[in-house]
Amino acid sequence: MTKKTYYVLFNANAGTAIATGVSAESIKDLFASHELHATVDARTDVTFTSRLADAMASDASVIVAAGGDGTITAVASALVGSEKSLAILPLGTVNALAKDLHVPLNLPAAIAALATGVEHRIDVGEVNGQIFLHKVVIGLIPGLAAGREHIRGKQTFSAKIGFVRYFFRRLSRAKRLAIAIEPLEGERRLERVQAIAVASNSYDEGLGQFFSRGSLDRGVLTLYVLRHLNAGDFFRLSTNMLLGRWRSDEALSMESINGVVITTKKGLVKVMLDGEVQALQSPLNFSIRPRALSVIVPTEVATQPNVEAA
Template identity: 40%
Template structure:
C-alpha cells in the first residue's frame, strides 16, 4: 500500500520530539508500507500539507496527531478516493479508539499494513468538519485553557486543570441559546452542549465511545442543571454506563440542527480544537463521506432491522 505521512509536530504526544517524523517513517516502512512522502511541520501549515498529500498518487494518508489533526485531514480528503489512516498520537485519540485502532503505536502501524477500507459519517458546523463531537459551553472553555497551558502542564498542571474544570461547572453561567431541531426554535439554558457524530454507547466501561460511525445522524446532549448533586449523579451513571437517560440530560437524534444566540461569537470545540464561530450554528451530518482504514476484525456487525 502506498501512503503519505503527515505529521503535526505540535500534537500532544509529539511535542519536543524533533526526530518523530523520521522514526514514524521507519516504522511504516518496517511494516511493509510504501511511504511516498513525509510532510512534517506544526499546526500552522497543516491544512496545506494535507491538501498536498491528498493530491499525491497514494492509497491512504497516515496522520500523526490528535483528533483535531484528523479532523483537518478529513476536510482535505472529503470527495477524494484517498483513505484516512489515523495514528493515535494525540491526547484523547477518540476516533482511533472508535475505529478499533490500538493505542500502542507499533500495533496501530501493523493494523494499517493489513487493514480494510470503510466509510464513516462526517459532522459539519458552518463549514467546519468534526469526526467525533462539537461542544459548547464549559467543555470549550476548558479546552482553550488546556491549549494555552499545554507546554507547562505536567502532573501538577493536569490536576490544576481538573480542579479548574470542577469549579467551572459551578461558576460558569449557563448559556442561553436557541435550539431548532426541525420543529421551530426553542430557548434552553445549559452549561454544556455536545453534538456527537453518531450516538455514544452505553454499558460499563463505555464512556464517550461509539460502536457505529455510519448511522447518518447527529446526537445532541445538553445538560439541564450542573449543581452539585446532579453533577455527581451524572458522573456516577457515566462510570456505570447508564447515563444517556439521566433526568438532567436532554438527548435528541437528528440529521441537522441550528443553534442561535444573542452573542456575536460562540466558542466551539470541534474534536478538541477550539474556534470562535458567528451564530447561527448550522449543524448537519454528511453520511459516509470519508474513507478510513480500520482493522478487519473491527468492522461493526450489521444492525438487525426491527420487525414491522
C-alpha cells in the same frame, strides 16, 4: 488488487509524539518493516495547510494523520468527497476517533494494522460548512477546555491541582446560556442550558464506556442538552457514565436528528469542535453527511456486525 501508497502528515507536537519520542525516522522504519511505501512529511518550515495540499496532490491513495484529534479532523476535512482514504496513527492525548475505529493506540501495532487494513466509510458532521468527526460543544465545556490548554504538556502535581481548582471555580460561577433550537424536523424552542453538544451518530451506554461510539455510519446526529451542571451533577454524571447508565440522568436530555439550527444571543460563539476551541458565527447550522469519508480500519473491525467495507 492495487497496492496502497501512503502519505504521512506527522505532527511532532502531538501529545504522545512528545512523550514517547516518536520521530519521522522511526515512522519511516516501521512502514518499511511492513513493506509499505510511505512518504513521511514532518516539515516545520511550512504551514500545515501547505503540507495538506501537497498530500492531496500526491499519488498516495491513503493520507495518514499522525497526530491528535485536531490533526485528524483537519486531514479528514480535505479528504471528504475525494478518492483518497484516511488512516490514523494515534499520537494525541485523547485519540477519540482511533478508539471508536479500534485502531491500536501503540504506534508499531497501528502501522502493522495498516498492512492488512480495509476501507470503510463513515459519516461526518458539518456545522456552518466545517467538518467535524466527533462532536461540537457549546457553553461551559469550551471554557473549561481553554483552561486545560494552559497545562498541556505540564505534568507537575501543582499544575494538575491548579486545573482542578480552576475547573470547580468555573463550575460554581457558570451561567446558563439562552439558546434557540430548531431541529430540521421539529418545532423551534427556547432553552436555558449549561452546555449543548451535537455529535455525529451517538455515544454508547455501557459499563466503563466514556464517550465511545460503536457505530459511525447510521446517518444521524445526536443532540445532547445539559440543563444544569454543578459539582454534584458532575460527580453523579461521572459515576453514572462509569456504571453505564448516564442517559437517564435528570440533568441531561438527548434526541436523534437529521439536522438542527442553534442560535445564540451573541453573534460569535465559542465552541469546542473535536477537542479544539474556536469561534463560530451564530446561527450554527448542523447537518450530517452519511458515509462521506473513507477510513482504513483493522480487518477485524470490518468483519463486525453493522460494519461494511467500502
